[in-house]
Amino acid sequence: MNEPITSEIARGLACAQSPTPPHELLVASTAGALADHHADLLAFAWRRRPGQLASPLLDFADLAAADDRLLASLSALTALGTPARDHLQAMLKEPLRPGDMFVMALYSFANSDKTLLDACTALQAVLPELRGACIDALRWAPSSPLLESQIVNLPLQTRLQLVGLRYRDFDGMAEQVFGAMRAVNEPEPDEISSALDMVSRLGRSDLAVAARSFLDHGVEAVRLAAVQTLLSLGDISDAALALDVLLSLARSEDSAVVESAVRCVSLHASERLSDVMDVVKSSETKRLHIKALGWAGRIDAMPILIDYLDDPDLARVAGASLSLITGSDPARDGWMAANQRRPEQERTDDHMPALDEDDALPWPKPEAFRAWWQSSQSRFECARQYFLGGPVAVDWMAKVIAGGPLAWRPLAAEHWQRLTHGPLFPTHLPASAQRAIFPELDRRLTS
Template sequence: MLTRSVNPILVEQYSDMHAVDFRRRRLLLESYQHDLNDLYQLDMRLFNYMRGLELLSGDAKSYLQEQLLSPLSVGDIFTIALFSVKTDNNELLEGCLTLAKVVSHFTPAIKSLIEWAPTESILWKQLDNHPHLKILAIYLRSEVSHVIELTESDIAYLHDKEEYAPLLIYALFYKNHPAAHDIAEGFLAIANPSVKVAIVDILLRYHFPVGIEKEEVIFPLMYTSPSDVVLKAVRLYTLNFHYSAAEYSTVVTPCKVGSRAYIQALGWSGYASNIPLLIDYLDDPKYCRLSAASITTITGSLPEKYGWNELSAESFLPPIVESSVIPDDDPDIALTWPNKVAFLRWWQKNAGRYEPGATYLNGVPVHNDGLLLVLRHGSLILRRLAAERLQNQKLSLTLNTDAPAFRQMTRRV
């Protein structure tokens, strides 16, 4: 009797906590203050909540089936989908996959499902009905790609849908398909900028079709695209192309790529000689937090940890004026307000540790050993940068820093 009354309550609690922590996880991955150990602790909580649902599978199945008919968050979909995989429930799984195909807002949940699914899982066979998820699985989970068959009908279906072009091209190269180069070349000629920049990302891990110079593709994306595409293109150029500090300073400028992309690129490039340029922005209310983040990217110095954070942001903020106009979203709301004077003191003491012509990430030199150190011990947001640089050194390597921490910790690079 007690079991009947308690089990449904436990199922609801486990389900809710799993969905909430999944949302927290997505924020955590953007953090400068947390590392892989913090991600591991959160991921183990997710693992234990799901284990609780598995142990109560009868009650959990009934509850989650009802939930699938209710308004759902991305976290809810991830919870239901992962439970269906863990308990071999094809019907519930297909419901989640179909819903995510219709409602693109749920796509991140299915991406995470692919990352979290066991190596031996009903999911991989179920993807036969979803070619667009096949190529995502090949991209995210190379260890299971041998059980995922990409048929000619899959390729034909995906080829007609431009939004799937980047992952299709990746899968074709990964599977050594003879049409990979021709399909890549075809999409480069016609794709819209947001798709084209993602294709460039894939081709930089393999190689560009014969007769197409990568500079000819990347520079127009950097200079004439919407701002979100410009940012991605500048990041690709910064992390994958060979240049000197002098060359870089003429290619990436505020006038050419915009101030926000420029400030972030100063950090991504890793040149210690960029610190004085970033210091100039530390008293600019519009860009000071972004500049501080780029300084952290190079030096590893966190404002909160090393005492150059601004305790009160009032001096940066404009006076409050009554208005019916809704203000724009703050793109840097999660970043720390810096204190320029305090940072100058820190820099005066520590500048000697950084050679002006050398490049750094999270305070360590950008070479193989340094990047591996950041991957193991760096902040979560900078681990992603380290992974991208390592992928550049080892072509066709994919390092997914969003994957479950316990899987990342066991992977050899």
């Protein structure tokens, strides 16, 4: 008799004679493969998420569906029990990628597995490339004493960042970390920036005045954080000085600081956009100006942006700004083109292709958008500032946060905070956590 067939018959007889039900034997025989499968799904979903958050073609419903699938894989690993734990433990002996670290750390929190969590913590301490994934697991982890103990023992800067996102889950933790910050005689610049960011995330207008003392700090990132805090939560009397600081930051040698300064002016004082662009000196000035016109909601800039649709290097970023101002969806309104590849992006034998910073943005059809604008422009008034086709107003920003395109929800959250002086809505948290916070938007509308 053929050997494989003999083996199958033997296994079948063993199942028939075993006191364990056949379906449990089947589950046991495939549990390791299922654990591997769901660990891979979870890691893949986590890796894809930044790209989803940058997409103007996906909305909150898409994020919620993707996040629910991510959590379903976590639930499956938990349900598998010991086989899943054994699989993750075995992964510690292999070269780890950030996605693997995220899976193991999140599983540890979800199952209160301190032994596995300690192993993850030890690994990320010696492998810096895994640290970000381990921290992100803290953002996703369900509330528990284990999570609270981990956050409390983090370095001050990281603790400030985490508490700014998770303060609703732990009573008194925000005041504790503010107390720890006050006890530091000479805080590091990163700690100051994180503390100011936490003030913004909590919507603590009473603490925003502290930002004034950092407007002349020697580190640009600290000055930028101070300006953002004052423009979001401070008094109107602070605005002029804060804008002067932004003008100086727009002259920075650091392109990230320049872009943040221009973005801040566009959102908080769009009437000063020309002033800040006049002092920008960068090889990317044209691209930054296109972005800024979209951030500022400038209807009078439509002819400029439409002309850029014919430039292959700038067409996508111009299309994004046009969409941000008008609310026109390129897929829905018929002006999205098939993906294209520019010659300089193609791989050669000697070089890898450069990263495409517009990769998340759709290619536009210039003539199709011109036709859409011709039929739609009568709805818009040149004197008004627009955001996704609506006014920059509290009720419209709340609607965008609750269901709008993922790429633009962080901008809506900044507008909403400036208009309400409330907490900065955390658009990067898991969708389930965001849904739990939506009632705060409604309370602000009715207050």
